[in-house]
Amino acid sequence: MLVARTLTKEYRSGTAPLAVLRDVSFDIPEGAFVAIVGPSGSGKTTLLGLLAGLDQPTRGAVLLDGEDLTRLDEDARARLRGEKVGFIFQSFQLIPTLTAQENVQVPLELQGRGDAGEKARDLLTRVGLGDRLDHFPSQLSGGEQQRVAIARAFANEPRILFADEPTGNLDGTTGAKIVALLDQLNQESGATVVIVTHDLGLAEHAQRVIRLRDGVVIEDRPGRGGAGTHPGADDASGPAAGASA
Amino acid sequence: MRAPLSTLFRLAWRESRTARRRLLLYMSSISLGVAALVAIDSFAANVQRSIKEQSRTLMGGDLNLRARQGFSAAADSLLDSLATAGFPSAKVTSFASMASAQPSGNTRLTQVRAVTPGFPFYGEVLTEPAGRWAQLHRGRYVLVDPSVLIGLDAQVGDSLQIGYARFEILAAITNIPGDPGIASTIGPRVFIPAQYLAETGLIAAGARAEYEAVLKLPEGTRTPIWVAPLRPRIEKENIRIRTVEEREIDLTDAIQQLARFLSVVGLIALLLGGIGVASGVNAFVQRKIDTVAVLRCLGASSAQVLTIYLVQAAAMGFLGAAAGAVLGIGIQFGLPKMLGDFLPVDVQVSLVPSAILLGLGIGVWVAVVFALRPLLVLRRVSPLQAIRRDDAALAESRRKDSATQITNLALVASVIGLAINRAETVSQGLLFAVGVFVSIGTLWLAAAGLARLTRRIVSPTWPYVLRQGIANLHRPAAQTQSVVLALGFGSFLVTTIVLVQTNLLAQFEFTAAQSRGNLVFFDVQDDQRSGLAALVSESGHEVVSETPIVTMRFAGGNGLTTEEWAERVGMPARNWALRREYRSTYRDSIVPTETLLSGEWFGERQLPAGVYEVSLERDITDELKATLGDTLQWDVQGVTIRTVVTSTREVDWGRFEPNFFAVFQTESLRGAPAQFVTIAAVSSDTAVARLQREAVRRYPNVSSIDLSLVRGTINQIVSKVTLTVRFLALFSLAMGIPVLFSAVAATRRDRLREGVLLKTLGATRAQIGRILLAEYAVLGLLGSLSGMLLAVGGAWGLVTFVFQSTFSFAALPALGIAAAMMALAVSIGLLTGRDVFRETPMAVLREG
Ligand SMILES: Nc1ncnc2c1ncn2[C@@H]1O[C@H](COP(=O)(O)OP(=O)(O)OP(=O)(O)O)[C@@H](O)[C@H]1O
């Protein structure tokens, strides 16, 4: 489903290039629930951005369903995202001039779907915001904005969902609700979920945990969630990955 | 303890690091306005100084005497005795006449100036070959404008026949003080010694000529004081006296008027720039709210915050104004080249510090006042904003803020003050300010209306991109108002200038196209008329018309003398309408250039014997305060004729056809000495030249004009005027660009972020492009259309009331400008779209 091949990202600060990610490789099969963990500044957000095609790596490749994202132009990547990728940002990234419902509608509208309004209301009700449809982001709390962002990420029924610290701003109960939502998406529609988190509880919820430090993968192991039913790091060329390719 | 000002300045400088260039771009909106003011003020000052320096030269003496009827014997002897007393004078007699050259045989109409020795007392006449002016009086010589040589295909040494006299061309005149350059285009001049004036045989009774004399007074004489005791004696001889100072005032007044008109354009430019500054600074403020919130968290007072940003704005405003001043100085050096032909003086260009400082001062003031309004918001930014941004609360706080209201007042007062400063009278200034406010108000309402309308009409059935783009117009923090204002005001300005121009120029074209015939003979004497007509038809051409002209004077009405009439109707007895010489005609029908306004044409009424009918032109009717049914007396060269006013007419003066204030019934002037204007239709240029030559040979006193030459002359003048106007229009258009950029700046960054976000959500380039296109196209359409409508109103007002002419809507150029403005708006929108696709989403989203 998703393959990272010797991903390297360097930033040029002054004269010397600063490597934020170095030769990161792994393979995520269809339907997996993967957590990326690591200390602050280790490159988690950067990696997620590369995987979702929001940024271009300095070297290496990202293969989504066998298609090399790094070879597509901005437009083609955008189209691809619209079709199969959902993304939840660390800092929500709602459009401030649109209401909650309008924000959720956007990906649907871009696809030209006629039932956008209905679907958006439905999604917002599911994340518990059925009564805040017409509120602007500035009128919502951090946690509420995060839930709008999640509803938006779900809107186009993505085959793969990326979430950067989806529970970072939330209290325990709300966080648990969101984890449940992610789980539901993963279980019911078989979507692949890749999350970045500091939350050890959430990380352990995953089937697989990838740990970064200073831009390098230092650990790649199965998590507790459904251990044994999903392939681990060692069988990157396992049957599920092969089937999706 | 509060930080000292110097610390704040340092902080202001450091904090402006990322925004300096952007702020400067916004402030450049005022540059062109400042440039215009500096250029115009400097230019006017330079022209005035030049006039002052050259005023004696311009007049050719210290005192100018003008005698409408020629100098009487008494006047001549007065001049003689003054000369003996040490106050020499020189005379100039000017009239139009045909001149024909030998050996080329060509003829053309010229302005003959017969001068006596000594003229001009001041200034130098430059000739080619050099130094020939001094030799003029040594024989039967003539000095001519270069265009005479070209037009007649003659050269120095050839001979020139003027009337019955023949002169040798001594040199061409390259510069003569006192006449604007364009004078030689309109009526090429030839100078002859006055002693041969009589030989030409052209100065007979009734001939049109101007008689002038200039006096030279000893250095240091206070002219007004010197002339005071002589005034009654001179004026008794029907002579008008002009001192150098009076002449100066006349000229300066004219220049002042031109400068005022131009500086109103500059003022509008500046105000448009102010709007650009306001919207740019507003964008700037939006970006700074977070920084300010943090500064406030760290303990900065709201006054300190305001100071920091006001210092930044003022500094950049100063740079913007300074750039404008430099540009203005540059333009000022070019203006004499563009306008020089219309000016009577050679303008010495030099820096005018007062104009530069004034322009700078006004520029900085406008920049600061317009920037202050948006900047004041920063005072109300609470530290809480650092935690959560709340635009609604900010907007709310602004409405109640007394400082904002004071700034609003200062803004209005500035506009009014500047307008009054630039206009001729206070009421004109107020009128102008009201005009500006009405235009801005109209545009504002149009924008608000658009925002409401879009909220209503956007239907869920529309394609998403269209809905999204249109919806951007009424969303919070929309740019609708500022863009519509900038675009609308810009296109208003440019369209007004262009419409006025096309209207004024169209008149000329209309005129030239409408005239029948192409060769006009005038000063045809009664006994020459049939001979000339025969000459025309024998040469195979057609006489289109022969119009008699009888000169006369007004001699009172309803039994009153002129003086009594004046007293009765309450007008000064010196009024021009009472004293002027009327050149009237007689005929029994009305002609196509005339429209009957009131009364009936001749022949409808039974009148007592010895009383005839007359038809008066509208303006002269008003001037004389005459009404239908009045019996007016006319002094026709000694014979009194009594006429009843039976109709009034409107006359289209713009054509090359003889038109008249008073048209008489034929019977009334039968037997009165008349001259004729004969118009002939001649097919080819060579035939025109041949006919002119032959006519001059037979009748040296008869002048003729080739209308195609006149058309050429007019085209030449028109193209010079057009060039100036084009420059103005282009200038205004150029002005609109930075303003428009500033106007969209406020939301450009938001649109960019939004576009990138949409991209992460799967929007393609085409989709984002279409969203932006929809938004900017609607903005552009509304802005340029409302600007155009305003311009039609403005131009109509100007053409109708200021230029007193009929307005016609030039749709093509107006729509062209509207289209250009729309294209400008759309390209700015598309530029934003391109930027969306230049950046990777990550880079933009990380900015937070
Ligand atoms: N545009 C950039 N230029 C230079 N360095 C950058 C840039 N963007 C990110 N970095 C650096 O890359 C490193 C990784 O950043 P990243 O945001 O991926 O970390 P992270 O693991 O998500 O941290 P956190 O847990 O705090 O969100 C950081 O050290 C950051 O300073």
Ligand SMILES: [Mg+2]
């Ligand atoms: Mg991060």
